[in-house]
Amino acid sequence: MDVTIGDDGDRRALAYPALVGRPEPGDTVLLNTTALAMGLGTGGYAMVVAVPDRLPPDPTGPGHLVKARYSPLQATVLGVDEQDSPHHALLADADSLTGMPVIIADLHSALPPILAGLLGDRPGTRVVYVMPDGGALPAWFSRTAARLREADALAATITVGQAFGGDLEAVTLHTGLLAARLVLGAEVAIVAQGPGNLGTGTRWGFSGVGAGEAVNAVSVLSGRPVASLRVSEGDERGRHHGVSHHSLTAYGRVALARAEVPVPELGGPFGERVAAQAAALGDRHDLVPVGVTGLQDVLTAAEQDWCVRMSTMGRSLDEDLAYFLTAAAAGRHTATLLA
Known part of the structure; x- marks a missing residue:
C-alpha cells in the first residue's frame, strides 16, 4: 500500500x-x-x-501461544504442540523424525534453489518449510514462500520460536520439525531463516549461526541433517567469497552432530577453492561431492514456472550463479536419499 x-x-x-x-x-x-x-x-x-479509527476485533482464540511476546504487536496463535491443539496427543511423546532428511541453509534466498534441485530430480516430493525466528518474524512477509505454495513446490510452512504466520505454529524448532513429519507428512523439511539476515562482520554475530543449532536439533530427533553451504562468487566481501564464514562457523563450530555437506563440483579455480574451503569441515561432517550439470537450466525453469525470482543480496542468478548452484546441489543430493 x-x-x-x-x-x-x-x-x-x-x-x-x-x-x-x-x-x-x-x-x-x-x-x-x-x-x-x-x-x-x-x-x-x-x-x-x-488504524486508530478502526481497530481490529479482539482475538477470540483458539490458542494461547503468544508470539512476538511482550511487544506491542504480540499475537496469540494456536500452537500445533499446545494442549488445545488437535495434534497435541500425537506430539506429546513424539521423539523421532524416522530418518527424514532436513536441509539446513543460512539465507532465506536458498529456499527456491534448494527446492529446484530437489524437485528437478524427484518431482512431487512433499516438502515443508520450517521457518525459525532469525530473520523476519511474520511468515507473511515472504512473497517467495507464498509463491512457492501457490506453485505447489511447497506443501506448507511452519513458523517456530518467535516467528508466526505459518500454516502451523510451534514453540520450538524441535516440535516444528516433528509436526512437519508427523502432522503434515513431509518427506523432506527445509530449515532456513525468513527474509532479513542480520550480520555484523564478527565471527559469532550473525543470525545464520542458528543453522548449526538446527543440525543438532535434527540429529537429536533422529533425522538426517543435510547442511547446505553458503557459497558466493559475486560477493565482494572477502568473508563471504567462496564458502562463507557463516557456513564455516555454523557447521564447523556450532554443529556438534554430524551432517552431510553437499559440495558442488563447480569446476575451475573457483570450484577448487570451494572444495578446499569445504575440506575444513571434513573432520566433523561427511562431505559429498555433487555434480551440477544441468542445474542452471533447472533454476532458470523454476524462476519461470514458479514466478519466483532467484535473488540473493540483490544479486540475480546470472550475477552469482555459484550461490544458486550450491543450494540446488543440496536439493539434488537430498533427492538421492529418498527411496
Missing part, C-alpha cells in the same frame, strides 16, 4: 491485517518508519502499527 508521510511524500507501507486490521483508502494510520530511515534493502517499508 502507499502512504503519505508529512513532508516526506508518498512511501511504501506494509500492513498485516491479522494484527492491525485492513487499512482502507483515506485512513489515518500509525506507522513505524525505522526501516525507511535505515534504508534497509530487505523490508524497506513503513510498517502499519495501527
Whole structure:
C-alpha cells in the first residue's frame, strides 16, 4: 500500500491485517518508519502499527501461544504442540523424525534453489518449510514462500520460536520439525531463516549461526541433517567469497552432530577453492561431492514456472550463479536419499 508521510511524500507501507486490521483508502494510520530511515534493502517499508479509527476485533482464540511476546504487536496463535491443539496427543511423546532428511541453509534466498534441485530430480516430493525466528518474524512477509505454495513446490510452512504466520505454529524448532513429519507428512523439511539476515562482520554475530543449532536439533530427533553451504562468487566481501564464514562457523563450530555437506563440483579455480574451503569441515561432517550439470537450466525453469525470482543480496542468478548452484546441489543430493 502507499502512504503519505508529512513532508516526506508518498512511501511504501506494509500492513498485516491479522494484527492491525485492513487499512482502507483515506485512513489515518500509525506507522513505524525505522526501516525507511535505515534504508534497509530487505523490508524497506513503513510498517502499519495501527488504524486508530478502526481497530481490529479482539482475538477470540483458539490458542494461547503468544508470539512476538511482550511487544506491542504480540499475537496469540494456536500452537500445533499446545494442549488445545488437535495434534497435541500425537506430539506429546513424539521423539523421532524416522530418518527424514532436513536441509539446513543460512539465507532465506536458498529456499527456491534448494527446492529446484530437489524437485528437478524427484518431482512431487512433499516438502515443508520450517521457518525459525532469525530473520523476519511474520511468515507473511515472504512473497517467495507464498509463491512457492501457490506453485505447489511447497506443501506448507511452519513458523517456530518467535516467528508466526505459518500454516502451523510451534514453540520450538524441535516440535516444528516433528509436526512437519508427523502432522503434515513431509518427506523432506527445509530449515532456513525468513527474509532479513542480520550480520555484523564478527565471527559469532550473525543470525545464520542458528543453522548449526538446527543440525543438532535434527540429529537429536533422529533425522538426517543435510547442511547446505553458503557459497558466493559475486560477493565482494572477502568473508563471504567462496564458502562463507557463516557456513564455516555454523557447521564447523556450532554443529556438534554430524551432517552431510553437499559440495558442488563447480569446476575451475573457483570450484577448487570451494572444495578446499569445504575440506575444513571434513573432520566433523561427511562431505559429498555433487555434480551440477544441468542445474542452471533447472533454476532458470523454476524462476519461470514458479514466478519466483532467484535473488540473493540483490544479486540475480546470472550475477552469482555459484550461490544458486550450491543450494540446488543440496536439493539434488537430498533427492538421492529418498527411496
